[in-house]
Amino acid sequence: MTPYGKLAIFGAGGHAREVAFIAERCGVPPEAMAFVVEASYLRETELNGIEVHAIESGHCDGWPFVAAVGDPILKERAARLCMSHGMLAATLCDPSVELHRTVALSEGCILFPGAILTVNLILGAHVHLNVASSLSHDCRIGDYSILSPGTRLAGRVHVGSHVFIGIGASVVNGNADEPMTIGDNAFVAAGACVTGPVADGARVMGVPARAR
Ligand SMILES: CC(C)(COP(=O)(O)OP(=O)(O)OC[C@H]1O[C@@H](n2cnc3c(N)ncnc32)[C@H](O)[C@@H]1OP(=O)(O)O)[C@@H](O)C(=O)NCCC(=O)NCCS
Incomplete structure (x- = not known):
């Protein structure tokens, strides 16, 4: 890189x-x-x-x-x-980033200090992971999506393209049959906790996150 x-x-x-x-x-x-x-x-x-x-x-x-x-x-x-x-x-990957060999990064990704990416992850083009964001197993992130500082994705979360996830937001896990999905162009507000699927283009906020 x-x-x-x-x-x-x-x-x-x-x-x-x-x-x-x-x-x-x-x-x-x-x-x-x-x-x-x-x-x-x-x-x-x-x-x-x-x-x-x-x-x-x-x-x-x-x-x-x-x-x-x-x-x-x-x-x-x-x-x-x-x-x-x-x-x-x-692609820029800060030396402090923890990243397993099963993580696939596409061109243009920027990984900030303290980001932790575990196993079997796929990141699209120009994805940005900000400070101390963490991605658990089997997550996917679409092109141009941005995860703000402290974002936490549990396992099997599929984030679409052009998604913005605000500072400190969390997304609970999906499962093998049904990943937790955040649709293309969605916006997850700062501090939200996403507990269910987010539609394309939706803006959600709060705990649990609701469209507003
Ligand atoms: C959602 C966000 C864009 C604010 O949107 P907004 O429409 O300008 O919000 P407003 O300040 O006008 O507030 C509108 C309502 O939403 C609520 N609200 C705003 N932000 C909220 C949030 N993050 N979580 C829960 N509720 C929120 C307000 O309390 C207000 O509620 P009310 O109508 O009951 O009084 C902003 O809070 C946010 O999350 N920005 C992301 C910032 C970020 O993560 N930056 C990272 C940079 S690295």
Whole structure:
């Protein structure tokens, strides 16, 4: 997964600065990184000692990249924009992550410090696991989904694509016949406890989680 010669980080917000921190921990020096944003969002030329460039400048064309934006839909848009500039999705896995050999990671995944992934897991493209999130056996996470800090998935939970799970949320287990499902584009609020299936596009919150 690492090391990279260079790394472009799409975004220049708090999340992007955190991703740069993980990249440093993975052995990428700040001078080998750049933040890239669309020209209309370019505010500064340097952040935390790392250059910031407009993607339109072509400075990072062909570089490996990660999409460091905190919204699943915008994350896909960012990834597609980077790929249109000949950039290739990289995967970042913090050295502290615990991960079994039966975990399948797709391109563009970002795994933050303290994440724990046990066995027989499948993560789609550009999935983001934030600090101290944990995934138990047989979970699946769809493309561009984001798990916030402290998210806990019990065994056999199937999360769709473009799902956002808020900080500290938990999802109880499914079983071999019937995995616990969280549909595409769903939003699970901070602190929720999901005890039943969540429909595509639903927003759920509370303990137990209910659509609101
Ligand atoms: C759900 C969320 C988006 C707030 O939505 P909102 O519609 O703006 O919420 P509001 O503050 O207007 O509150 C609306 C109602 O929902 C309730 N509510 C809001 N957030 C809630 C939550 N996380 N859990 C339970 N109830 C919540 C409020 O108490 C309020 O209830 P009321 O109508 O009975 O008074 C927000 O709480 C959340 O979970 N964001 C995720 C943040 C996160 O995890 N970030 C991680 C960054 S790494």
